[in-house]
Amino acid sequence: MISLSAVIITKNEEQNIKRCLESVKFADEIIVIDSNSTDKTREIAESQGAKVFTIPWQGFGVAKQEGVKLATGEWILSIDADEEIPADLAKEIESRISSANGVSGFYLKRKTMFLGRWILHSGWYPGYVLRLFQKKDGNFDNAIVHEKVETKGPVGYLNGDLLHYSYPDLETYFSKFNRYTTLGAEEAFHAGKKAVSFDIIIKPPVSFLKHYIVRQGFRDGLEGFILSVLSAVAVLVKYAKLYTMQKKKNLK
Numbered sequence: 001m002i003s004l005s006a007v008i009i010t011k012n013e014e015q016n017i018k019r020c021l022e023s024v025k026f027a028d029e030i031i032v033i034d035s036n037s038t039d040k041t042r043e044i045a046e047s048q049g050a051k052v053f054t055i056p057w058q059g060f061g062v063a064k065q066e067g068v069k070l071a072t073g074e075w076i077l078s079i080d081a082d083e084e085i086p087a088d089l090a091k092e093i094e095s096r097i098s099s100a101n102g103v104s105g106f107y108l109k110r111k112t113m114f115l116g117r118w119i120l121h122s123g124w125y126p127g128y129v130l131r132l133f134q135k136k137d138g139n140f141d142n143a144i145v146h147e148k149v150e151t152k153g154p155v156g157y158l159n160g161d162l163l164h165y166s167y168p169d170l171e172t173y174f175s176k177f178n179r180y181t182t183l184g185a186e187e188a189f190h191a192g193k194k195a196v197s198f199d200i201i202i203k204p205p206v207s208f209l210k211h212y213i214v215r216q217g218f219r220d221g222l223e224g225f226i227l228s229v230l231s232a233v234a235v236l237v238k239y240a241k242l243y244t245m246q247k248k249k250n251l252k
Helices: 017-023 041-047 060-070 087-098 170-190 197-201 203-214 217-251
Strands: 004-010 029-034 051-054 075-078 105-114 127-134 138-140 149-151 155-167
Touching: 004 017, 004 041, 004 060, 004 087, 017 041, 029 041, 029 060, 041 051, 051 060, 060 075, 060 138, 087 105, 087 127, 087 155, 105 217, 127 138, 127 149, 127 155, 155 170, 170 217, 197 203, 197 217, 203 217
Parallel strands: 004 029, 004 075, 029 051, 105 155
Antiparallel strands: 075 127, 105 127, 138 149
C-alpha cells in the first residue's frame, strides 16, 4: 500500500497549526519541523500525533529538506502551517498517488484568503504549487525564501483547492511583508544582484498594473485594489533594502 507523509515547517504557529494538522490526518505520518517556537506550537502538534523535530532556522528550503529527509513515506505532502487540505482534496490525493503511473509529483491549486476574502484573480489564483511528490524523485531547493520542489520525472495537476489562510488582517500581512522583503533582498544580494533606479522607480507601478489590470485584480473588489497596491509597495521595499545593502557594502 502506498504510504504518505505530511511535512510541515513551523515557527510560532499556535493560531494555525491545529487546523492544518487536522486536515492532514489522512496521511500515514505527520512530520513537523519547528524552528524554536516560543508559543504552544510544539505542544499542539504533539497532541495531534505529529512527530516534532527542532532545528535552527536556515531558510525555508533547508527546513523543508529536513522534513523530507525525516519522512518515511513514499510520497511527500508539503503543507504550510497556515494552509488546509479540504476533504475533497484529501480524497483526490489518496486516489491519485495510488495510481500515479510514473508521475513524480502533482501541482496543487492554492487559493488564498486576504482580509477575509478569497482572492480569485490578481495573479493569485490558481496559484499552482508543487507540494505532492515521490520522495525518491524530488526535494526542495536551497532557497532561503520562495523555495521550490525539483523533481526528476513528469508532474501532473490536481483539481481540488489547497486553502491558504495567510493574511487574515493587515497586522499579519505587514509582519510577513517585512520578513519576506528582507529575505528576498538578502537572497538577491548574496546572488550578486544589484538594485538600480529602474528597479525602484519603474518596477513598483508596473507591478500594480500587472496585478490590478492585466491579472484582473479589480474583480476582487476593494481587497483586490489593496492587494495590488501592497504588492507594488513590496517590490519597492525589496529593492530599496537591496540598495541599502549595496551601499553598506561599498562603505566598508
